[in-house]
Amino acid sequence: MFEGIGQELTEKLLADFRKCFDSELAEEFLQTLLTLMKVAFIVNHDYRRNIDTFNGRYQFCSEDGEVTIGVIFGNGRMKVVEDSIDAPHITVTFRDGRTLLNFIISPRQDILGSMLKHDVRTEGNLNYLYKFGFMAKQLQLMMPQVG
DSSP: OOTTSOHHHHHHHHHHHHHHHTSOOHHHHHHHHHHHHHHHHHHOHHHHTTTTTOOEEEEEEETTSSOEEEEEEETTEEEEESSOOSSOSEEEEESSHHHHHHHHHOSSOOHHHHHHTTSEEEEEOHHHHHHHHHHHHHHHHHSOOOO
């Protein structure tokens, strides 16, 4: 998947990504996930097709204010903002960092169940959340398996 870029950088990003699964550092997890997405969009033509014609503005945050990250997709590019963004298409507020991790890495993201349990609040178009979940899952499936 990551041919043509520094193997050392790729291995470090993947190690950081895996380490986040074992911790509850939600913001670090989200930052690492987004960095891996950016790298994958650059080096993997098939993965880049996800954003070629996609425009979307995401706001991720936690109720306790520990996590506030905006993601903007437009013109075939992805921009990450470590703050609030204007006019997001969807705002996703998680109860806490662990809830964020559980939701993003879940094999079957159940937004309705998460909302009913008061783990997640959303404002905006849920289709954007499903699109993000699809891209995150696709990235996870592209990762080399260590065993």
